[in-house]
């Protein structure tokens with residue numbers, strides 16, 4: 001989803017932009033650094049074996065000490081609140097680097113590292129797993145599931161992965177191509193592999209971290225931008241035998257309903273939209289939380305597929321269970337309850353954002369709740385025993401709804417479902433995206449990476465499932481949103497901020513403004529600290545009560561993932577895996593540094609030096625490519641449908657983790673055929689457009705790319 005390009009006009013580029021970027025994308029391997037002095041003793045295989053016998057009892061026992069970080073959100077409740085206070089607001093100024101570890105990846109890194117007794121498991125882009133010895137910072141093993149590069153074009157939001165799960169000596173990774181893989185935690189050897197995809201003719205993917213609950217590995221799938229039907233599946237953690245599957249939206253009505261919840265859901269969709277042809281969406285691609293007492297597993301479901309409700313379900317309806325929190329019985333997968341945060345989604349408002357389970361005193365009474373800040377800009381407190389709304393309040397400016405009524409339904413604004421363009425606030429990137437939030441029971445505050453990325457939406461009356469429509473974003477690589485993006489340049493303002501939110505009183509406690517959207521997830525500790533990585537390449541510690549900045553350190557590239565903290569041999573460490581990318585970061589960048597995916601590990605008194613940081617060197621604005629200006633409008637249309645989602649607007653964006661074609665050597669654009677038709681970067685996820693574009697189309701693309709560069713070049 002790029003920011004500022006209209007579908008049909010060749011001359012006027014909507015440059016109403018976030019001018020964020022500074023350099024071009026050249027990536028070099030920057031090596032590994034370690035602390036000086038005598039090398040610490042390495043972790044032994046016997047220690048690794050003992051360490052990784054994580055089960056439900058171990059996860060629950062860890063609650064008392066937070067010594068380890070055994071599951072992606074730290075605990076079943078996904079609080080990301082650590083009781084460790086060795087590093088605290090008083091001494092965090094002495095925090096220093098202990099080691100860095102090169103993940104050898106140049107796309108986005110979104111994983112929170114898991115650490116048990118000095119053994120770390122973390123994933124890089126393309127779902128590659130790394131096991132690292134925290135005592136030495138050295139690799140124990142790595143595992144590359146070898147996802148076919150052709151999956152690159154199925155990545156709406158980069159070829160990312162948010163981490164692994166651990167259970168009784170096994171490490172589980174969900175590969176981007178939909179395989180759930182169990183590895184031996186000691187050796188990295190593959191033990192079993194399950195294909196989670198129900199239909200390989202559909203562009204299903206996985207980016208989320210699996211969770212193990214009640215002896216089952218649970219994982220949801222993604223792909224709703226392209227046209228899929230969302231579902232979540234559980235497998236026996238030991239054997240990989242399928243345990244249950246729950247679909248998030250109803251399927252083809254000519255076939256029997258899978259369960260009663262699907263029958264109920266189907267009544268909320270208009271069959272005239274033939275939604276099952278595009279899949280309907282609802283993909284639960286990220287958050288999963290578990291309440292072991294209630295034996296309920298909670299998932300957040302995704303957006304409509306297509307985005308446009310007029311195309312999907314012309315007569316409207318709630319379109320259950322899009323944009324919902326759904327509770328399922330952990331042992332059977334049976335539906336327990338749902339709460340729909342965005343009925344009849346029309347704006348890509350997913351509810352897949354990381355949720356947190358908390359026990360709060362609200363109005364004097366103890367309540368078991370879910371805290372949730374989905375894309376739609378409202379902060380929800382939901383009773384997790386029954387799905388009833390406790391309270392809701394917008395945490396950023398929103399323009400699609402005025403609020404929620406007593407029954408828990410949004411009061412939509414009149415402009416929210418227009419025939420013409422809508423400058424949706426929040427835009428489809430969400431007021432909060434996948435970047436995890438944390439909840440500190442001592443301060444009572446949730447630390448939430450909030451943002452706005454302007455993006456205009458307009459229902460596309462010409463949309464047909466699977467049709468390649470020049471000028472319609474991404475349709476050349478399978479996008480099926482039924483929306484025209486930025487038919488008018490959006491007027492809303494971009495921002496990124498760290499928000500401290502009081503969920504009991506539903507109000508902001510403090511905020512820190514960042515230079516751009518797309519900042520990192522948060523970690524909070526009993527040391528009165530909040531840690532967050534930033535889009536401009538820093539790892540920062542704030543006072544959890546006041547938001548005062550207490551410490552920061554450069555990370556050499558944008559830092560998006562959540563950090564983890566843990567204790568090894570009595571000493572507290574903090575680790576964050578950095579690596580710029582994701583939906584926003586493929587084409588845009590906030591830092592002039594763009595290093596490879598790297599794990600940074602810190603402790604008090606750490607004195608290691610970081611790897612050499614890599615400044616991106618952009619070629620000058622493209623010049624000298626011959627073209628016929630009359631072909632620019634057709635070139636624009638082809639560029640929007642085939643290139644813009646990965647490469648951004650030439651010369652306007654300046655490249656994210658994928659280069660911007662307005663800042664490359666002219667011979668690359670002159671010889672575009674070498675790149676577009678089975679080129680050298682197919683192995684890196686660049687699509688092969690053979691039989692999808694004609695050689696004559698490349699003249700048009702050249703006219704648009706060079707023409708745009710010429711039109712924005714300052715006049716002498």
Ligand code: HEC
Pocket residue numbers: 152153154477639642643644645646647658659661664668669672675676681684685686687689701
């Ligand atoms: C799914 C994402 C995606 C799409 C869509 C895409 N590309 Fe790429 N492209 C890539 C990646 C990834 C690379 C390799 C980047 C790297 O590793 O440096 C690349 C590289 C390139 C390069 C080489 C750039 C250089 O600096 O050497 C050119 C030229 C290029 N693409 C042109 C295009 C054109 C033209 C289109 C549209 C017809 C297009 N690409 C569509 C992902 C994409």
